[in-house]
Amino acid sequence: MKLTSFKYLRRQPLITLALILTASSTLFSLTAFSLTGFHRGFIAYLGEEENVIVIYDKKSSTPFTGLVPTYLADIVSPLNGVLEVSPETIAPCIIRSQAVFLRGIIPKKFVNLNRLTILEGEMLSLKDFNSIIVGEKVARKLNLKPQEKILVFGVLTNHYLELKVKGIFTSNSALDDELLTPLYVGQWLRGTSYSQVTLIRIKINSNLISPYVILQKIAEASEESPSSGEPLERPQTTITPRTIIRFKMENLGVKEAQEFMKDYVNRYGANREAILIISTTTLLFSDMSIFVAAKTLILQHKREISILRSIGASRKLLKKDLLIKTLPLTLISSIAGVTLAAIALSLIQEHGYLQVLSHTIPFQLDLTILILNFTLPLLIVSVCILKAYTE
Amino acid sequence: MIELLNIWKSYGETTVLKGINLKVKKGDFIAIRGKSGAGKTTLLKIISLIEKPNKGEIKIFGRKANDLTDEEKSNLRLHNIGFIFQFFNLIPSLTVLENIELPLALAGIKKRERRKRARELLEYFDLLHLAERFPETLSGGEKQRIAIIRALVNKPKIILADEPTSSLDNENTLLVIDLLTEINRDKKLTIILTTTDLYEKLPTTKDYILKDGQLHTTPSVRTGSSQPISRRAQV
Numbered sequence: 001m002k003l004t005s006f007k008y009l010r011r012q013p014l015i016t017l018a019l020i021l022t023a024s025s026t027l028f029s030l031t032a033f034s035l036t037g038f039h040r041g042f043i044a045y046l047g048e049e050e051n052v053i054v055i056y057d058k059k060s061s062t063p064f065t066g067l068v069p070t071y072l073a074d075i076v077s078p079l080n081g082v083l084e085v086s087p088e089t090i091a092p093c094i095i096r097s098q099a100v101f102l103r104g105i106i107p108k109k110f111v112n113l114n115r116l117t118i119l120e121g122e123m124l125s126l127k128d129f130n131s132i133i134v135g136e137k138v139a140r141k142l143n144l145k146p147q148e149k150i151l152v153f154g155v156l157t158n159h160y161l162e163l164k165v166k167g168i169f170t171s172n173s174a175l176d177d178e179l180l181t182p183l184y185v186g187q188w189l190r191g192t193s194y195s196q197v198t199l200i201r202i203k204i205n206s207n208l209i210s211p212y213v214i215l216q217k218i219a220e221a222s223e224e225s226p227s228s229g230e231p232l233e234r235p236q237t238t239i240t241p242r243t244i245i246r247f248k249m250e251n252l253g254v255k256e257a258q259e260f261m262k263d264y265v266n267r268y269g270a271n272r273e274a275i276l277i278i279s280t281t282t283l284l285f286s287d288m289s290i291f292v293a294a295k296t297l298i299l300q301h302k303r304e305i306s307i308l309r310s311i312g313a314s315r316k317l318l319k320k321d322l323l324i325k326t327l328p329l330t331l332i333s334s335i336a337g338v339t340l341a342a343i344a345l346s347l348i349q350e351h352g353y354l355q356v357l358s359h360t361i362p363f364q365l366d367l368t369i370l371i372l373n374f375t376l377p378l379l380i381v382s383v384c385i386l387k388a389y390t391e
Numbered sequence: 392m393i394e395l396l397n398i399w400k401s402y403g404e405t406t407v408l409k410g411i412n413l414k415v416k417k418g419d420f421i422a423i424r425g426k427s428g429a430g431k432t433t434l435l436k437i438i439s440l441i442e443k444p445n446k447g448e449i450k451i452f453g454r455k456a457n458d459l460t461d462e463e464k465s466n467l468r469l470h471n472i473g474f475i476f477q478f479f480n481l482i483p484s485l486t487v488l489e490n491i492e493l494p495l496a497l498a499g500i501k502k503r504e505r506r507k508r509a510r511e512l513l514e515y516f517d518l519l520h521l522a523e524r525f526p527e528t529l530s531g532g533e534k535q536r537i538a539i540i541r542a543l544v545n546k547p548k549i550i551l552a553d554e555p556t557s558s559l560d561n562e563n564t565l566l567v568i569d570l571l572t573e574i575n576r577d578k579k580l581t582i583i584l585t586t587t588d589l590y591e592k593l594p595t596t597k598d599y600i601l602k603d604g605q606l607h608t609t610p611s612v613r614t615g616s617s618q619p620i621s622r623r624a625q626v
Contacts, residue, residue, distance in 0.1 A: 002496050006489060008482045307480045309441060311494045311541070312469025314462045 003313065003321040013300045017326070018333045020293040021381075024286030025337020025373055026344070032279035032369040033345055037361040039275050043261045045174045045359070051083075052113060052257040053211045055200040055218065059251050063264050064090045064101065067196045068252060075221050076200070081208025084112040087197040089183060091190035092155040096142050101359070102132070102152065102179045104186015104197075113203050114171055121146030121167030126182050131166040135176035137360055139168045152179075157191030177359040201257065215254040222249040280372060287380050294384035297326070322385045330381045334374050338365075392417050392549065392581060393438060398447035400433055407433050408444070409604035415549070420575045421583045422593045424609075425601035431585035434601065435551045438583065439472050440464040452548070469497050473542030477554035479534040481526040487537050488513070488522040494545045512540050532563030539570060550574065552584040568593065 045063070055076070057066025073087045089104035107124045110116075116123070116133075124133045132152075134144050144150065144165050153160045163181065170176055187194055202214065255263070265271055298305070308318060345363045393415040400408040407430035415421060415438075425431045436442040437449065440456050449456035452471060459467065474480075481490045488509050495505035513519040518536060526534055535555060542550055552571065556564040572594040575582050584593070589600065598609045 002499060003493075005502070006482075006493060006496065007484055010484050303480070304482050304484075307476075307482055308493070308497075309465075310439065310468070310474040310476075310480070312465050312472075312497050312545075314465035316462060317465070317497075 021333030028283040029341030035275040084203040089186035104183040133167040137176040154189035394450040396448040422595040473547040475552040549581040
């Protein structure tokens, strides 16, 4: 290119453009990565695998507050294709003045759905009456160590318990922000009877059984359900007494774990598309600054452009050269913006500030966001230059 | 060489040029005098095909300007027209040498060759010592002489000088006028020069006044010193 080696664009306006581009890109990346991270984390909360389904309470306004009969676990367990059934109770609690989620589980069953690695101490068993194991993130946040005794307040009940930290685990999932305790401890802190749990997760062999078959089986059970509670024989896997309680079929749902969580997200209009639209709106607002900055750059070099025109540079050549000089800068600034946003998010995460409902928002580079982040500024700067009046 | 036929140019409601007719022959030294805002720069921009007239026809080097594309006009400007401006119009972020190299680069001449040619011209005008300096460090006279060298570097057929002396002191004004006279006389280069001074004596072959959007002829007087360029450059 004839003009490439001539640096006729002044440094100051170029630096200004680069700073505006970087700031816009950082702002967009921060918003978009946080929101999509929240979305992704929320949806993967109960497991990312397609063969995990959930029996849940359709009436509940959050995934943590529903109630379903515990005995449905016993109805589903013997079905062909059901690999594991895990009744779970989620209880919002306060420990050391911090809000945390505690999950009551049957450890032996739970570990077949979520791989837990004990980092310190020991694994929980159902007979550990006054014990918990703690996710590594919450352990770090609350500075918890094995063998330590902590006071746990159930937010929904005003019940409190002194529990001993039996171990610290990692799962590389949202569970790292939770505490796990035997099912009946969770039920007590949640304030429900032993006959009810928040949800039942089921691992299935999808070649042998589908959510629909499970739903049918539950529907049959609903027809047989008594008008009042009556004692049920105690199953071998639990040490808590269960009773059959009446339930309405229309209040129960059976879905894949991810779909179940998506339902809640969609209910509040926070689906991935909405999140991308919100993020892109941020980008469009910041793109206005990019547009103004690019326009200003051209205006600030009107004299240089007019000199070059007068000595024989064609409009086409000038526009081409301006693109060659500004587009790499635009790309580098966008990369810098993403990098800054990634560093900022990692720092924020490390200090435990980026959380929703006491769960850390997972940060992960998203291809759509990256493409938007790089293409929109390139497009805007290109349009500005191509539409510029280069007389 | 250049012929303007009934050229009209308006900016919004204001009509700057009203039916301009002008014939420029090879070797002419034409002065166009006029007050500020009379339309002198517009006329030069129309002659150099940077601006389009609203009405009228331009014939330049035997070609009708209306038929030319922007690419062709730019090419024609690059190889045939040298521009000199009132405020020198050197690009501030480029060195003197790079400023002179610009038209050569646009003409597609390789870096080594264009550097050589630019240096030769600087040496010819005794200004080689300014080669690596930036325009802001030069005096007004130096800047205008560099601008003249840049206008000459592609060996144009015509020089358009838009008030080339109005930002200069008397000494430098004389120097620039002498330089242009010599270029016109020795290299047989056509020069069209504009000035706001209605009475300044200029070495012209044709003298016009641009008033109320129209060109009026006035008698011209050939003046100027006969000192050689190298000695004048040292002034």
